[in-house]
Amino acid sequence: MSFFDLANNPTTAIKSKSSEGSQAIDISNFRPKNKKPIGVDWDVNPGDILSWSDYRATNVYFVTDKRLLRKNRDTSGSGFLTIPLSITRLFPSALQHYASVLESESDLISAIELAPTDGIFAEKFGSPLPDTIRQRTDISFVYNPMDESLYITVNGEESDGYSSTEIKTEDIVDYINSANDKKVAFIVNYDIKGKESCEKWPTLLPKDLPIGWRCNQHGGTSYGEDCIQGAWRFEGPEKAKEKAHAVAERFYDGFNVSITWETESS
Incomplete structure (x- = not known):
């Protein structure tokens, strides 16, 4: 290249x-x-x-x-390069084909659209995708080399970015297979008082949620030097709800939070 x-x-x-x-x-x-x-x-x-x-x-x-x-077709909206599927599908491995520019222009490419047959799955995630996934037409993959994250879209719904250092091919398959599963959600309401507690409040979200679970801001937030208030909404496949709940409990242990399951009528 x-x-x-x-x-x-x-x-x-x-x-x-x-x-x-x-x-x-x-x-x-x-x-x-x-x-x-x-x-x-x-x-x-x-x-x-x-x-x-x-x-x-x-x-x-x-x-x-x-x-x-x-x-x-700059999908970032910030002047970065998006390598489209029509180009990457010409090569066995998009990462290998564009290795030289990824090394010399590390701040140029923000998205690489991938075919399910691309070599990245063996190179980065341990093994190729199974034929049952490779043959589907309702799935798309985008790799962001800047933060080494993979984004998976199933039926038009894009996942959060999954770090290539934290997931394997079986996790990708699990996410795809659970995309149509029944979803449940719980709300983490937080009301943090005092400067010392506010300084300890985590600015990042838990990274060890089960595959398919995601977290988004729920309603408004209030941030101050000695008072932080707001809520997070965690949602994902019902089959992993207990594990997701345990992750949130462990992550926010020691803080003034309440965790409540969302009902269909709420």
């Missing part, structure tokens, strides 16, 4: 195939556009990244398998 900086090197970055790479092609007058064909003699390959950006990835394109430009 090659990364071409055409904003700074428009006359020397692209080489000529017919000269076997010994001569450069001046593309100063080339104006990139989505789906625009590239030059027949450009020595570039599918998956290569062509950048006309002076800052981040606002004007960056991929070379498709049909030698067309595919403009970066």
Whole structure:
């Protein structure tokens, strides 16, 4: 895989195939556009990244398998690069194919869309996905190399990010298989008083929740030097509710919190 900086090197970055790479092609007058064909003699390959950006990835394109430009679809909204599924599915392993740019431009790529057959599952999570998962069309995977997290979407609902250092392929399969299970929820209301207690109050959420469980803010919050009030809503598959409840109890032990199960009528 090659990364071409055409904003700074428009006359020397692209080489000529017919000269076997010994001569450069001046593309100063080339104006990139989505789906625009590239030059027949450009020595570039599918998956290569062509950048006309002076800052981040606002004007960056991929070379498709049909030698067309595919403009970066920045899903972060912050000028980062999203490598689309139409590109990554061309290679056995997206991470291996883009290893050089991930190393040299570590703050450029925020999302890599993945096919269920991608090598990342064996490389990062221990083993490939089973055929029953690989054949499904209602699942999508996105890997964020910045925080090394995997996001799984089943039936249009995206999961929280799962750290590649904390889950295995069997956890991914468990999440997918439980996506349609009955969900239950409980509320953690907190009312923390006193400066010392407020300083000890955890700013992060528990990381050891069962697969499929997630936590979101519930209602308004109030933060002060000596008073913190609000609530968290924990939701996930019913089959793991006792484990999730135990995690919350352990995490907030010693603080003034109340944990109540949410009923269908509440």
